[in-house]
Amino acid sequence: MSLVIKNGHLIEPTAKFSAPTDILIEGKFVKQIGKNLSGDEVIDAKGCVVCPGLVDIHVHFREPGFESKETIASGSRSAARGGFTSVVTMANTRPVIDSAGMVEFVNRRARETSLIKIHPAATATKGMQGLEMTEMAELKAVGAVAVTDDGKDISSSWVMRRVLEYANMVGLTYCAHCEDESLMEGGAMNEGYNATRLGIPGLPKAMEEIRIDRNIRLAELTGAKIHIQHVTSAGGVEIVRAAKARGVRVTCESAPHYWTLTDEAVVGFGTNAKMNPPLREAHDVEAIKAGIADGTIDCIATDHAPHTPTEKDVEFQLAPFGIVGLETSLALTITGLVETGVITLERAIELMTSVPARILDLKYDKFETGVLREGGYADICIFDPKAEWTANPNEFHSLSRNTPFTGMKLRGLVKKTIWRGSLVYGT
Amino acid sequence: MTPAETSSPVWTRKDLIGLEDLSRQEIEMILDTAPQFVAVSKRGSGIKKVPLLQGRLIVNWFFEPSTRTRTSFELAAKRLSADTLTMNVQASSSKKGETLHDTLDNIEAMHSDVVVIRHSFAGSAHILAERHDSHIINAGDGAHEHPTQGLLDAFTIRDHVRKQKNDPEATIDGVRVAIIGDISHSRVARSNIWGLTKLGASVVVCGPSTLMPQDIARMGCEVTTNLREAIKDADVVYALRIQLERQAKCLFPSIREYIRLYRIDNESLKHAPEHALIMHPGPINRDLELATDVADGPRSVILEQVSNGVAVRMAVMHLLVNS
Numbered sequence: 001m002s003l004v005i006k007n008g009h010l011i012e013p014t015a016k017f018s019a020p021t022d023i024l025i026e027g028k029f030v031k032q033i034g035k036n037l038s039g040d041e042v043i044d045a046k047g048c049v050v051c052p053g054l055v056d057i058h059v060h061f062r063e064p065g066f067e068s069k070e071t072i073a074s075g076s077r078s079a080a081r082g083g084f085t086s087v088v089t090m091a092n093t094r095p096v097i098d099s100a101g102m103v104e105f106v107n108r109r110a111r112e113t114s115l116i117k118i119h120p121a122a123t124a125t126k127g128m129q130g131l132e133m134t135e136m137a138e139l140k141a142v143g144a145v146a147v148t149d150d151g152k153d154i155s156s157s158w159v160m161r162r163v164l165e166y167a168n169m170v171g172l173t174y175c176a177h178c179e180d181e182s183l184m185e186g187g188a189m190n191e192g193y194n195a196t197r198l199g200i201p202g203l204p205k206a207m208e209e210i211r212i213d214r215n216i217r218l219a220e221l222t223g224a225k226i227h228i229q230h231v232t233s234a235g236g237v238e239i240v241r242a243a244k245a246r247g248v249r250v251t252c253e254s255a256p257h258y259w260t261l262t263d264e265a266v267v268g269f270g271t272n273a274k275m276n277p278p279l280r281e282a283h284d285v286e287a288i289k290a291g292i293a294d295g296t297i298d299c300i301a302t303d304h305a306p307h308t309p310t311e312k313d314v315e316f317q318l319a320p321f322g323i324v325g326l327e328t329s330l331a332l333t334i335t336g337l338v339e340t341g342v343i344t345l346e347r348a349i350e351l352m353t354s355v356p357a358r359i360l361d362l363k364y365d366k367f368e369t370g371v372l373r374e375g376g377y378a379d380i381c382i383f384d385p386k387a388e389w390t391a392n393p394n395e396f397h398s399l400s401r402n403t404p405f406t407g408m409k410l411r412g413l414v415k416k417t418i419w420r421g422s423l424v425y426g427t
Numbered sequence: 428m429t430p431a432e433t434s435s436p437v438w439t440r441k442d443l444i445g446l447e448d449l450s451r452q453e454i455e456m457i458l459d460t461a462p463q464f465v466a467v468s469k470r471g472s473g474i475k476k477v478p479l480l481q482g483r484l485i486v487n488w489f490f491e492p493s494t495r496t497r498t499s500f501e502l503a504a505k506r507l508s509a510d511t512l513t514m515n516v517q518a519s520s521s522k523k524g525e526t527l528h529d530t531l532d533n534i535e536a537m538h539s540d541v542v543v544i545r546h547s548f549a550g551s552a553h554i555l556a557e558r559h560d561s562h563i564i565n566a567g568d569g570a571h572e573h574p575t576q577g578l579l580d581a582f583t584i585r586d587h588v589r590k591q592k593n594d595p596e597a598t599i600d601g602v603r604v605a606i607i608g609d610i611s612h613s614r615v616a617r618s619n620i621w622g623l624t625k626l627g628a629s630v631v632v633c634g635p636s637t638l639m640p641q642d643i644a645r646m647g648c649e650v651t652t653n654l655r656e657a658i659k660d661a662d663v664v665y666a667l668r669i670q671l672e673r674q675a676k677c678l679f680p681s682i683r684e685y686i687r688l689y690r691i692d693n694e695s696l697k698h699a700p701e702h703a704l705i706m707h708p709g710p711i712n713r714d715l716e717l718a719t720d721v722a723d724g725p726r727s728v729i730l731e732q733v734s735n736g737v738a739v740r741m742a743v744m745h746l747l748v749n750s
Binding site (some may be wrong): 185191192193196197198199200201202234268269310313314315316317318 | 447526527528544546548549550551554569570571572579614617640641643645646676731
């Protein structure tokens with residue numbers, strides 16, 4: 001049984017390939033890439049781009065513990081609709097993923113229910129308490145691809161230093177949520193003019209930047225690799241840029257909302273504009289784009305953070321932080337970065353496939369993730385880069401609807417997602 | 428003049444959420460509606476009541492302890508002959524599993540006309556007004572706005588300007604108002620900045636740098652941490668209530684030092700013009716932000732603010748319901 005994708009334009013950044021070609025899939029694998037291929041079944045990808053299945057190294061699928069927000073099954077459906085075939089799930093579930101048994105639980109639920117590849121991350125500290133480190137060697141042995149206390153920072157610099165040293169020895173990267181929580185004090189949005197006029201306590205940029213700097217310096221001290229999550233501010237971009245210039249082993253990500261929206265989106269008290277770190281200001285948006293253009297920001301991740309409509313339908317200061325992102329990520333990247341000339345489409349795909357996969361060295365059996373090669377798994381995203389559509393959360397495959405992009409006109413529509421040779425989204 | 432400018436203005440809003448949203452014309456419409464209600468309250472021997480909201484249900488829904496604002500709204504409703512219902516909610520209803528929207532749905536199921544809400548979180552009145560049919564009046568939402576306070580303050584200032592100038596049409600254009608104290612946490616400061624500047628007054632806010640929110644000058648006011656500078660040309664000196672518990676949050680060192688720098692007393696008022704009015708939203712911490720002899724002195728219009736508050740709230744309710 002073979003399947004051929006015809007008339008599409010293949011973009012494969014690691015091969016620096018961007019040209020029309022056909023792709024022949026046999027079973028779970030890419031059999032051949034070339035002209036005039038034929039197979040038992042044909043997908044006509046005319047007008048579409050064909051690329052490796054997208055990779056998101058920062059998602060919250062909420063299972064176990066918060067299954068009304070999202071499950072591994074529903075999260076995977078949401079990912080598939082967004083063109084993703086591999087995601088790294090964060091460990092701040094209930095209970096948290098801090099033991100081999102919990103990693104194995106996620107792996108089992110993924111095998112039983114997921115449409116795509118789930119790579120679990122584990123916490124770096126037991127109970128995500130920031131006090132004692134987890135058994136990282138064992139966590140890695142059962143499949144954890146990263147350690148992270150995401151959702152929180154590790155307060156103690158001593159603990160963070162030892163976590164980085166130990167994770168580095170074990171061969172895991174620490175993914176750092178950078179936040180000096182002592183500056184929080186009820187803060188719910190970016191500190192600045194809009195917070196002032198809305199009367200909402202602010203979250204200053206320094207709260208994030210202080211810890212980006214500390215965590216990078218601890219990585220520098222220990223020689224460990226560190227990945228900075230969700231960079232939002234001009235200052236944060238500058239700290240990472242300077243660290244890279246010093247040769248620190250640091251990578252970082254930003255998310256589509258940070259280059260698409262500013263804290264103006266909070267005016268009206270809509271809780272779908274509430275996430276942590278928060279939406280910043282216009283000059284920060286420009287700095288994020290500049291950081292993506294010059295490579296300071298290595299990759300795009302969504303921080304897909306589902307919450308139920310009921311949880312979000314409250315006073316702004318009471319609402320939980322977070323928004324969903326998987327089903328709008330590619331379109332916001334095309335709309336906000338490619339159409340505006342910040343980066344090429346080829347580069348955008350690189351930031352959503354091979355680069356994030358390599359940051360965490362994501363392997364899938366023996367195969368590299370985020371690439372599309374003969375002999376490898378057929379993980380493929382097919383999208384129309386010119387198609388216009390309007391974001392409508394009622395169409396989301398996620399269990400949650402918490403997006404600030406409702407009604408926004410977007411360009412770039414995922415048509416089909418193929419995981420290990422099987423169609424997991426599209427017809 | 429075009430016909431539109433000469434015809435008398437018409438109130439079109441369902442709700443009163445904040446003064447940021449209102450035009451000068453709308454603010455003036457409320458202020459111009461209030462004097463008739465001042466007269467109702469002052470009826471010496473007659474009945475202090477008009478039947479403008481007879482048979483209407485006005486719900487006072489207070490999530491924060493409040494005596495002054497709650498009684499003022501209640502009295503305003505009663506003097507308009509409305510039926511009133513007061514709900515003092517101790518804990519946030521969300522802690523009981525019910526959202527703000529659920530509770531208002533329940534109130535509306537009893538056919539409320541006006542819902543007055545006081546809440547400790549910014550935006551609560553706004554989100555209710557967006558989704559519900561009742562007329563919503565914001566009686567203070569977190570540090571966001573307290574529009575009826577801003578209106579009654581503007582009314583009180585205008586009333587004095589008119590008396591001083593002996594001109595019943597005088598406006599507050601060019602009047603200078605100094606607001607002193609904890610600006611960060613103050614919805615009163617925000618509503619006053621919006622309201623007074625829209626009416627042509629100039630506003631300077633003054634307080635310790637730790638209680639001054641970022642970029643507040645963009646709201647259209649001047650900012651200083653120096654009390655003398657703030658009050659030196661002030662026609663109105665407006666002291667805000669200082670919350671004692673802010674000290675524990677490391678926002679100012681001590682009451683003693685706050686008094687030294689920011690208390691309005693006869694000593695500091697030597698640096699203000701003699702005609703300057705003294706205002707305060709209440710309740711006063713006597714001898715803390717405001718010295719007793721000043722609060723009770725001849726320049727103080729604090730009790731006029733309270734009297735005017737009822738009339739202005741009557742005007743707001745009347746305009747919202749009867750327009």
